[in-house]
Amino acid sequence: MTDDAPTLPPIRLPEGRALPAGMTLRRPDAEDHASVVAVIPEWWGLPAGTRLTALLPRLFFQHFSDRSFLAEDASGLAAFLIGFHSSAQPEVAYIHFVGVRPDVREAGLARTLYEAFFAEAVAAGRRRVDAITGPSNRRSQSFHRSMGFEATGTAEVDGVLAWLDYDGPDEHRVAFTRRIGPPTP
Amino acid sequence: MTDDAPTLPPIRLPEGRALPAGMTLRRPDAEDHASVVAVIPEWWGLPAGTRLTALLPRLFFQHFSDRSFLAEDASGLAAFLIGFHSSAQPEVAYIHFVGVRPDVREAGLARTLYEAFFAEAVAAGRRRVDAITGPSNRRSQSFHRSMGFEATGTAEVDGVLAWLDYDGPDEHRVAFTRRIGPPTP
Numbered sequence: 001m002t003d004d005a006p007t008l009p010p011i012r013l014p015e016g017r018a019l020p021a022g023m024t025l026r027r028p029d030a031e032d033h034a035s036v037v038a039v040i041p042e043w044w045g046l047p048a049g050t051r052l053t054a055l056l057p058r059l060f061f062q063h064f065s066d067r068s069f070l071a072e073d074a075s076g077l078a079a080f081l082i083g084f085h086s087s088a089q090p091e092v093a094y095i096h097f098v099g100v101r102p103d104v105r106e107a108g109l110a111r112t113l114y115e116a117f118f119a120e121a122v123a124a125g126r127r128r129v130d131a132i133t134g135p136s137n138r139r140s141q142s143f144h145r146s147m148g149f150e151a152t153g154t155a156e157v158d159g160v161l162a163w164l165d166y167d168g169p170d171e172h173r174v175a176f177t178r179r180i181g182p183p184t185p
Numbered sequence: 186m187t188d189d190a191p192t193l194p195p196i197r198l199p200e201g202r203a204l205p206a207g208m209t210l211r212r213p214d215a216e217d218h219a220s221v222v223a224v225i226p227e228w229w230g231l232p233a234g235t236r237l238t239a240l241l242p243r244l245f246f247q248h249f250s251d252r253s254f255l256a257e258d259a260s261g262l263a264a265f266l267i268g269f270h271s272s273a274q275p276e277v278a279y280i281h282f283v284g285v286r287p288d289v290r291e292a293g294l295a296r297t298l299y300e301a302f303f304a305e306a307v308a309a310g311r312r313r314v315d316a317i318t319g320p321s322n323r324r325s326q327s328f329h330r331s332m333g334f335e336a337t338g339t340a341e342v343d344g345v346l347a348w349l350d351y352d353g354p355d356e357h358r359v360a361f362t363r364r365i366g367p368p369t370p
Contacts, residue, residue, distance in 0.1 A: 053352055057352050063273055066272050067272060087252060088248050094244060130247075168238030169222075169238070
């Protein structure tokens with residue numbers, strides 16, 4: 001299979017950031033794919049049985065685990081961030097999918113994961129982080145703004161600026177971007 | 186937006202391989218996403234209006250265009266190969282999505298795209314290429330075998346060896362792998 005466990009870089013939390021007591025952070029691996037996919041309907045408040053697996057195929061856990069994080073506590077999976085550094089755009093890092101278990105929200109955990117991702121991206125020479133979300137996902141939009149991202153788009157969709165047909169017909173998206181690292185001279 | 190056009194490596198065809206007369210090969214970019222997504226139902230023989238956009242989001246055209254190919258002729262889009270080099274597994278390259286327009290099939294075009302991908306992967310130090318397909322996709326399975334891939338799996342699904350729930354519940358897949366480059370000493 002394609003699930004050989006590679007040796008992945010250790011995780012260091014950004015200065016001044018800590019995880020909630022009893023929580024640990026590690027790199028995901030392919031075996032984590034099923035448990036992450038399983039929590040999505042509940043964490044996103046979707047009807048039971050909703051399948052969003054096509055948005056988060058196993059390949060992300062096989063090939064981009066070196067830039068991704070998974071947080072666990074005594075209750076199991078607590079949060080995850082799946083991201084990668086762009087191959088075609090050497091200055092860009094991309095955050096693809098992030099989730100935090102509802103009972104541990106509002107504790108700064110997503111912020112800590114983002115800042116850990118930013119710090120690794122800066123260390124690897126990246127200068128910008130991109131992410132997208134759906135026009136109706138107000139929580140995600142608010143979070144990205146609070147993290148210093150700017151939203152871009154071409155038209156108003158559901159009351160927010162979004163890119164029409166960004167991910168295919170009727171798949172409109174709000175695109176977020178944020179500079180990271182030292183200011184450009 | 187996230188569509189800054191990066192400078193991408195030039196494409197060289199493997200020795201002994203040529204494109205059909207009048208066909209050219211280039212790297213895709215984000216603007217090609219819509220036209221590739223649009224041909225999928227027809228090229229795959231799916232009902233009109235079938236949407237598989239979640240399998241091929243725009244991010245592949247933004248961030249992995251440097252390892253991907255798009256072939257065009259007088260009729261427009263003729264073929265594409267979307268792949269990348271694994272970030273977490275430095276020996277692995279991955280072919281994610283490949284399509285050839287029905288009227289130019291059986292001319293060796295997919296083989297040429299695969300061999301061009303193999304050659305670039307070897308040049309970048311990769312030793313293995315992975316790909317997956319659905320248990321019912323006999324054409325893809327036959328093609329991968331003819332290209333020297335070995336299929337792996339854990340159970341028989343639709344008459345072929347496949348990995349159960351590989352990409353989520355009921356998302357069984359046949360996994361293919363192939364060594365590339367000089368034999369391991």
